[in-house]
Amino acid sequence: MDIVVNILVRTVVAGTPLLLATLGEIVTERSGILNLGVEGMMSVGAVTGFIVTFTSGSPWLGMLVATLVGAAFSSIHAFVTITLRANQVVSGLALTMLGLGISGLWGKPYIGRPLPVKMEAAPIPLLSEIPVLGRVFFSHDPYVYLSIVLGVTMWFALRYTRAGITLRSTGENPRAVESQGANVGLIKYVSVMIGGAFAGMAGAHLSTAYSRSWIEGMTSGRGWIVIALTIFALWEPSRAFLGAYVFGGVFVLQFVLQPLGISPNILAMLPYLMTVAILLVYGLTKQGKRRMAAPQTLGEAYIRGSR
Amino acid sequence: MDTSTTERRIEHLEMRGIEKRFGTVVANRDVHLEISAGDILGLLGENGAGKTTLMNILYGLYRQEEGSVLINGEVVDIRSPKDSRRLRIGMIHQHFMLVDQHTVLENIALGDETVPFFFPRRAVRPRVEALAEDLGLDVDLDKKIYELSAGEQQRVEIIKALYRNADLLIMDEPTSVLTPQETEQLFATLRSMSENGHTVILISHKLEEIMAICNRVIVLRKGEVTGEANTADVQKTDLARMMIGRSISSSYPKADLEPGEPILRVSDLHVLDDRGLPATRGLSFEVCENEILGIAGVSGNGQREAVQAICGLRSSESGSVTLHGEEISNEAVRTISDLGLGHVPEDRMVHGIVGNLFLFENAVLKKHHQAPYSAHMRMDYREVRDHADALVSGYQVSAPSVSVPAKNLSGGNIQKLILGREISSAPSLLIASHPTYGLDVGAAEYVRLQLIERRDSGGAVLLVSEDLEELFAVCDRIAVMFEGKVMGVVDPSLATMEEVGLLMAGVVNESERAERSSVADAGIVDEGEPSFVAAADGNALPDDSATIATSAEVAE
Numbered sequence: 001m002d003i004v005v006n007i008l009v010r011t012v013v014a015g016t017p018l019l020l021a022t023l024g025e026i027v028t029e030r031s032g033i034l035n036l037g038v039e040g041m042m043s044v045g046a047v048t049g050f051i052v053t054f055t056s057g058s059p060w061l062g063m064l065v066a067t068l069v070g071a072a073f074s075s076i077h078a079f080v081t082i083t084l085r086a087n088q089v090v091s092g093l094a095l096t097m098l099g100l101g102i103s104g105l106w107g108k109p110y111i112g113r114p115l116p117v118k119m120e121a122a123p124i125p126l127l128s129e130i131p132v133l134g135r136v137f138f139s140h141d142p143y144v145y146l147s148i149v150l151g152v153t154m155w156f157a158l159r160y161t162r163a164g165i166t167l168r169s170t171g172e173n174p175r176a177v178e179s180q181g182a183n184v185g186l187i188k189y190v191s192v193m194i195g196g197a198f199a200g201m202a203g204a205h206l207s208t209a210y211s212r213s214w215i216e217g218m219t220s221g222r223g224w225i226v227i228a229l230t231i232f233a234l235w236e237p238s239r240a241f242l243g244a245y246v247f248g249g250v251f252v253l254q255f256v257l258q259p260l261g262i263s264p265n266i267l268a269m270l271p272y273l274m275t276v277a278i279l280l281v282y283g284l285t286k287q288g289k290r291r292m293a294a295p296q297t298l299g300e301a302y303i304r305g306s307r
Numbered sequence: 308m309d310t311s312t313t314e315r316r317i318e319h320l321e322m323r324g325i326e327k328r329f330g331t332v333v334a335n336r337d338v339h340l341e342i343s344a345g346d347i348l349g350l351l352g353e354n355g356a357g358k359t360t361l362m363n364i365l366y367g368l369y370r371q372e373e374g375s376v377l378i379n380g381e382v383v384d385i386r387s388p389k390d391s392r393r394l395r396i397g398m399i400h401q402h403f404m405l406v407d408q409h410t411v412l413e414n415i416a417l418g419d420e421t422v423p424f425f426f427p428r429r430a431v432r433p434r435v436e437a438l439a440e441d442l443g444l445d446v447d448l449d450k451k452i453y454e455l456s457a458g459e460q461q462r463v464e465i466i467k468a469l470y471r472n473a474d475l476l477i478m479d480e481p482t483s484v485l486t487p488q489e490t491e492q493l494f495a496t497l498r499s500m501s502e503n504g505h506t507v508i509l510i511s512h513k514l515e516e517i518m519a520i521c522n523r524v525i526v527l528r529k530g531e532v533t534g535e536a537n538t539a540d541v542q543k544t545d546l547a548r549m550m551i552g553r554s555i556s557s558s559y560p561k562a563d564l565e566p567g568e569p570i571l572r573v574s575d576l577h578v579l580d581d582r583g584l585p586a587t588r589g590l591s592f593e594v595c596e597n598e599i600l601g602i603a604g605v606s607g608n609g610q611r612e613a614v615q616a617i618c619g620l621r622s623s624e625s626g627s628v629t630l631h632g633e634e635i636s637n638e639a640v641r642t643i644s645d646l647g648l649g650h651v652p653e654d655r656m657v658h659g660i661v662g663n664l665f666l667f668e669n670a671v672l673k674k675h676h677q678a679p680y681s682a683h684m685r686m687d688y689r690e691v692r693d694h695a696d697a698l699v700s701g702y703q704v705s706a707p708s709v710s711v712p713a714k715n716l717s718g719g720n721i722q723k724l725i726l727g728r729e730i731s732s733a734p735s736l737l738i739a740s741h742p743t744y745g746l747d748v749g750a751a752e753y754v755r756l757q758l759i760e761r762r763d764s765g766g767a768v769l770l771v772s773e774d775l776e777e778l779f780a781v782c783d784r785i786a787v788m789f790e791g792k793v794m795g796v797v798d799p800s801l802a803t804m805e806e807v808g809l810l811m812a813g814v815v816n817e818s819e820r821a822e823r824s825s826v827a828d829a830g831i832v833d834e835g836e837p838s839f840v841a842a843a844d845g846n847a848l849p850d851d852s853a854t855i856a857t858s859a860e861v862a863e
Contacts, residue, residue, distance in 0.1 A: 180418025181389030
């Protein structure tokens with residue numbers, strides 16, 4: 001029993017950066033922009049979060065700066081794809097490579113130096129004393145709580161607010177949004193940068209809370225899992241929770257099952273296999289096909305006033 | 308109701324000296340337009356005459372280079388749809404500005420800044436319900452847009468505009484997606500709006516509907532106003548002349564030929580659409596030598612899928628298609644094409660040409676693998692170019708040279724090129740889907756004459772079109788499709804457009820049929836070639852079915 005609870009506890013922690021970045025990517029893609037640069041944005045967030053925390057001694061400042069840097073970094077993608085209307089796939093891939101390169105360069109002096117302080121766990125009084133649930137959800141570092149609050153907020157906002165309707169409409173039919181007097185370009189810029197901010201924050205979680213050191217390439221493909229998760233979640237924040245924690249659990253299982261002789265390589269494939277499986281299941285049912293539909297104009301450049 | 312609309316009602320609106328250029332192309336030049344409360348103004352003109360551009364300027368989607376807009380005598384500056392909405396101008400585009408995946412209510416709530424930020428739908432619903440009731444428009448607010456018919460979607464657009472307190476409603480080709488009956492309903496709505504002091508500008512190239520609904524009309528040609536009148540004071544022919552600069556011929560000279568042997572025979576064809584739903588349900592008809600068979604119908608009743616199935620572009624579930632008696636259903640496209648089928652496809656840019664290839668390469672598509680254009684895997688480009696030159700001069704394609712990418716040609720010239728390519732090999736069956744869609748009158752007329760030319764020289768032609776005037780002018784018989792079946796076949800020289808309109812809407816009118824049958828009885832129509840055959844589902848067969856011989860293609 002205890003080992004199960006332990007696995008669940010670590011699952012939630014491992015799933016948190018995935019959840020944060022997936023939530024961000026959902027916002028971005030809902031506006032019709034595909035950003036494949038998540039891996040790069042997370043890396044940049046991780047290294048800046050680490051450096052700021054290392055030099056200032058404040059992991060909170062590290063979180064803030066990583067978030068802002070993530071947003072700023074993603075604005076490159078926004079400029080290239082929205083203003084210049086360049087190919088979103090190419091720009092996103094470039095962003096990933098650029099981000100990995102920059103983080104390697106900036107992080108070089110910090111390799112092998114552990115953080116003096118990290119984002120410590122802060123169990124929530126009372127709630128954390130609930131058996132099992134308390135340990136699984138309420139005895140973590142603030143990133144975990146923040147990701148849950150942000151996720152619920154986003155679910156609510158997409159469904160029940162004016163901004164939510166506008167954002168969803170932008171990805172589906174930007175011309176309809178434009179004809180109602182809204183600024184489509186601005187909405188897309190903001191959405192891309194929200195995605196960048198979330199990815200930056202996710203990166204900082206990796207380097208200042210999940211572990212307390214910087215290693216080059218420490219995102220280790222999580223950015224790509226996020227892309228898969230966004231599809232898995234069918235662009236719905238509620239489903240992002242499920243996906244992020246399931247995939248977080250797979251990360252944890254890699255360590256748990258390794259001593260039992262199961263190759264970590266096979267386990268590392270699991271997230272991707274599951275994505276394929278989910279797409280298959282949805283693709284085979286009629287109802288699923290309708291729901292699987294990505295935002296209709298995802299990946300397309302929007303030209304104002306064109307028909 | 309809408310507190311963001313602080314402006315008072317539009318009593319009078321004027322556009323003065325409007326000029327708009329796209330690069331070097333002048334879309335509007337010195338356009339003057341006036342309209343007062345309660346008017347229904349028709350903006351008449353051919354495709355490309357600048358009607359939509361002008362209205363996009365009024366709506367704030369484009370910005371004019373010169374000229375000004377005055378509302379109630381004051382100059383207003385319209386920079387974006389936000390401004391036009393504040394000024395109580397609403398626009399319904401030809402392609403609806405609706406989010407298909409969202410509900411009606413969400414679509415109406417989109418962009419409304421007067422409702423609370425949280426739970427906007429809750430605030431929007433009662434207002435929309437009240438509005439819909441006032442107008443007598445019945446729409447389920449919780450349905451998703453993709454579940455609605457085109458007519459219902461248009462109603463959503465009207466409600467959306469009025470919800471925003473639009474006083475002036477601009478409608479771009481509103482009837483192009485409607486059945487004649489839905490059109491009547493729309494006109495009734497527009498009339499009641501006009502009685503309530505709303506103003507409507509109707510963009511159209513259809514004379515009938517302008518005459519039917521508008522009290523004033525402004526005619527545009529090549530971006531300039533060429534005429535203005537009260538509809539009560541003018542004849543359709545006058546408007547037509549203003550619109551195209553000369554009078555149109557409503558029918559075309561055809562050689563007096565009896566239809567010969569059947570070339571194409573389609574019987575009990577079942578085809579699925581892209582979503583896997585039945586598109587045609589037991590479709591049957593035939594096309595003979597020396598005959599143009601028109602297929603009429605509101606788009607989405609299986610015409611596209613039927614044509615694709617005949618050409619081999621889509622597999623059929625059951626039924627048979629024969630060309631010269633040879634079964635061709637589910638055969639390869641090339642096999643069918645080599646048997647003598649020419650196809651002028653619906654979407655000429657996608658299926659008709661390869662835009663990035665040169666004109667001369669496009670001139671031999673489908674035949675590039677055959678002599679004389681290639682031999683032993685090698686292309687003979689001299690032959691190809693000669694052929695392209697012949698097409699360009701023979702089919703009036705205007706192009707700087709045959710060595711330009713085909714996508715650089717205008718729509719009309721691309722269509723002439725495709726037509727020339729398909730006709731030049733004298734196919735025994737030519738299928739043309741919407742061949743004049745989007746073409747100017749000159750090019751459209753040329754295309755129609757070529758179709759007739761093909762018929763006169765012994766070919767069978769299948770013409771799919773939504774343009775009833777075109778079908779009546781060109782065809783020997785018109786088959787009306789509704790929900791994947793032929794509702795009836797009419798002789799255009801005897802039937803009226805109203806009859807066809809009813810068939811298009813799936814209505815088989817009893818009294819009409821009785822009248823028709825007496826005409827047939829009187830021997831005006833040759834036996835075995837009835838003027839009007841109503842078949843539908845068998846239960847609607849007339850009592851005196853002896854006089855109306857149910858035509859073979861329907862009975863099969």
